[in-house]
Amino acid sequence: MTATTPLVTILDDEPAIRTMLAQTLEEAGFRTLTFARATEFEAALRTHSPDICLVDLSLPDRDGLTLVHRLALEQGARVIIISGRAEVQDRVTGLELGADDYIIKPFDPAEVVARIRARLRRDAPGPNTGNTARFGPWTAHFDRYVLEDDTGQETPFSHAEGEVLRLFLDRPKRLISRQAMQEALGGAAGESFDRAMDVRISRLRTKLREDPKNPRLIKTIYGAGYIFLGDVSWGPA
Template structure:
């Protein structure tokens, strides 16, 4: 099995060195970039498994880059930033990041978060189960696209896809927050709960749900969520 490839984008040389050393020692293959332009050029030639992205870049808006990666890349995205305000974290997650680590950090934590994202990726069904149909929609997990019966296409991010897949694999069954945390990884707590709220809200919007009375993704207050659709995997 080939080594998972981790792409690092940070304009601080010491951060790049520290992350590269920690991840290489943990058995990963790494490439590091100081500028978004060279990182984006490299993405045309490579397909990393995880992207570690700093938001404070000298040549590109970091959040805009995260959003583009979420829409166009199959890689998991972990933001590493000195911006520690709750709103910064929420915005990053809303734009498609899978996780958010605040500077300063312990390299061991980054390694653990990367491993968690990769474990989740390996637990997904194989290529034969990349398409699911439900209630007038077809989800293409290989292309990160939802297609309606009318042919309308709506893209979803890697992070949103993880939550959608979880629901589609367990339709009409209560999924608690604890079960979501175990399945999707990440540290339990307010930050994880907020991330799930954001992703579920965005999925409801993309599925045309009434936020006050959703038909498919129901909130069971104090217990979790339940997906009420009829699902067929192909």
Template sequence: MMQPLVAILDDEPEIRRMLAQALCDAGFRTATYARAAEFEAALKRSAPDVCLVDLGLPDRDGLALVHRLALESGATIIIISGRAQVQDRVTGLELGADDYIIKPFDPAEVVARIRARLRRGRNAVGAAPDTARFNGWTAHFERYLLVSDAGAEVAFSHAEGEVLRLFLDSPKRLITRAQMQESLGGMAGESFDRAMDVRISRLRTKLGEDPRNPRLIKTIYGAGYIFLGDVVWG
């Protein structure tokens, strides 16, 4: 079986070399890029399994690139950045990143985070089919697409898909914040909570929910969330 491909986008040669070496030693394939333009051109030829993206790029706003990747790519997206403020981390996660690693970092931590993300993805795929029908919608996880019974199509990001799958796997059961953190990983504490709030809000919007009185994804204040739909997998 071909090893996962990790795309590394960072304008610092030493960081690219360090990450590529650590990942190759761990059995991954790698491709490195110094500019967003060459990275985006490469995406038209091959689809990486993981994208490591620096926010401080010389030719493109890193956050805008992360947002585009989240909407158009099925890859796991991990930000690597020297921006350590909580708001920077929250913004990155809100725009669709799956994880956020602050510079300077230990390459072994990056390898561990990538392995954890890919392992969660494999477990999710193995646990259920890639298509689920519920309340007038069909979710196609392999295409990151929601299709209504009327034929309307709405794309969702990899990060939003993780949350949606979590709900569809456990309909009509309370899912606590602690359970979400354990299942989805990533940042902890306030950063994780705010990122989840945004992702759930976006899912509600894409499902046509009334934000003041959602029918499908109910907030149980102080406890967590309940998905009230009737779900059929496959």
């Protein structure tokens, strides 16, 4: 394996799960680093930049959901939660806080590999390969996960919010249905996905200083989906 091989970090306090996931992922061609505690994991992030973070919610030294939110917002990390918490509200909360996917224990290791590969494929360069998109008074920097207004003030967004924003910016002035969003962004269709999308779009509107009663950029077409109304230009960072 080389430094260009995708790196997956595994944070779980169960040794058997860490070993099983590491072996399965390495056999599938990934590099891995494993951690039993959040403090060790966070220390490693100072010198490593993982492509995917697998995070258990039940950690001995940190609240898993708080960690997921910080990873997604401050690090712009791709986060997949692996948890024994199977309630719909737990899944919704994890996705609302910025996780990209949620896998329930017990799981088939092959499913984890498939979800990781699907996530990396979705993040591969699309028709607009630049890191910067400009629309109205805004510039979205996808290399730094920040929105910059015309005065230079910056507002961070999570990787998950960035996926939704990029979907809109790739398809300006075109209707994007809920089904199209689910197909583009992945995850199981259903209540948890719909609610997570509602929260991410609401947060994007807030960061774009939209009037929630009359948004100018991200319009809801009730019963059909969404349309992004801005003119978009792409370029390098």
